[in-house]
Amino acid sequence: MDDGRTLPTGPASGDFSSSVSAPDVVFEKLSHLELGPHHTALDVGYGSGCHTAYLCERVGSDRVTAVEMDHDLADRGAANLKRAGYAPHLVCDDGLLGVPERAPYDRIISTAALRTVPCPWIGHVREGGLILTPFGTAYENAGLLKLRVTRGRAEGRFVGGASYMWMRGQRPGRALNVSDDAPARRSASPIDPHEVLQGSYAQNFAIGLQVPDVSYSHRGRGDDRKVQFVDQSGTSVAIVRYSRWWEDDAVRVWGPRDLWGEVVTSFSWYQRERRPDVTRFGVTADAEGQRFWLDEPGRPVAS
Template sequence: MDKYAQLLAEMTAAGTLGTEWRSAFERAPRSAFLPNAVWTPDPDEPTGYRRTTLAADPEGWWALANADDVVVTQVDDGTAIGPGVATSSASVPTLVAVMLRHLDVVDGHTVLDVGTGTGWTSALLCARLGDHNVTTIEVDPNLAAEAAHRLRAAGFAPTCAVGDGLAGWPLDAPYDRIHSTAAVQRIPLPWLRQTRPGGVIVTPWGTPYANAGLLRLTVGAPDAASHGRFVDAVSFMWMRAHRPDVPTAAPAAPTAPTHLSPSAIDPDLALETVHAAFAIGLRVPGVRYQHRWDPADPSTTYRIQLTDAAGSLATARHHRWQAPDAVRQSGPRRLWDEVTAARSWWLEDGRPDLTRFGVTVDPDGTQTVWLDDPDHPVT
């Protein structure tokens, strides 16, 4: 049994891959949609990635292709020089199977696949539903052209469009399902308007603090709200327009006064679990974190750094976090105070898993996140 067949057998035995999708995964192996050059994480490289090619390292390339792990296929949006940020990938097979299961398609359904990427999920949808029922859209014209070529070579012919997936693709609307392979911070209004009432949108969803939820949203009538729940914990690359700002260096010293204090909690608890981080992210809008330290003395300088887009900055030191100067905050918001308050709220509500949260989207696009039911919004 080859590695890919073994992977499918393991996914089937685990209940991840059902019989309704097994033949699609067999007809469209992930390896058929990977470029000849992929990117392997490597901390010794300046960008954090090492280029692995099928020609130079066939064993390494095939090991990546048939593993139950993500394969990075583009960094820095394809530019020659960049910070080393993964911007396109072939997703983890297990997660792909989970997302497709939540899509809950039946024969005859039409699907808009947002974020063509390599073309692999588009191929799986074609294998399950037929080419004529699948439309796929990709914002990057180079990725779109490569994916269309691979799809044709593998015997699939969905409608391939180039454009901003946030706008959907109205030419083939309405759809029974919309499937996104990139994370959003808000459900785009065009997706709602291009989905039939009762149809389903499945997309990764997150906040700048925690890109962690898989949302399954049932679309309401044109004059009614749409409701959905987070059904799993996943982390996907952002839609380009929804990417949080990523500082490449520490912010300049603040001109506003800096507030010094001990930390109310061990900074490790701000990211204790994916469920804690997800809940905190809902309560601290626009805030993202990074970890920073002085390489000369990482044990005592390791700290979490919080920033927003309006000039607020906070750092909390892990070493001696109860010292009077362990927390430094400046700007309009006290970001570390917000994070600690958000975690207290999560504790008081019984440490809810992210699957207890959901989203309501009103016809005008207003989005509300709630805990347990729409009558308990997260403010």
């Protein structure tokens, strides 16, 4: 918990920051890796070593490289792997940088969620190789992304749902940089907030691809229940009341952006597109940046 600041002996408080996934979830993810016995693999975030052991069992220890950022976890994982008879190449470093001295790899697989595909990973994969990673936005962390690398570009679709803890270097921020005395712009909501915020994870995921830097949280209960939206810079905030949402003071907005307006527009787009499943969305990532699309790269998802 809390990147090791909470000791294993407790007391248990703070945020969970690392875990061992259930085996059925792990094997469902690994089934998308197309890992052959001749492939080399980079495992990002090896933690306990269990996930790395599965890769070693498939291709042999000499073909597996694994990286872990947390020193305590790295030591424990290394001891577990050695005790179980596996000897992959282990590195304690920032996994977002990859392990260039062992590149190129046929496969890169991550055990933590990303918001942006790291450029070093793309450069470390052989032509035609794969990157498989949990992926999400500040709004919704829920996709499993499978990318194929060709000519310096990683491109592919989401192959299903996956909710994993964030890679430490890509955790959504929690800053709030709006002055306490800044005036709020007040208005009615154009739609019942329940319709936007009580939908499926697929709906939230689609909205998040359009407002990837916006997060939300709830407060209060009953008639006092509200939802707060904040962008990653913390300079724009919106608070929306669930009850009497049609009244002129149901929405309060601070900063240069109307975050509730952006979320409602994204929800409307999702409805017009007949509520597409997560697997219809994809990502293209290269030196120019990262783009989201629906069905094919030529149909960009506006953000």
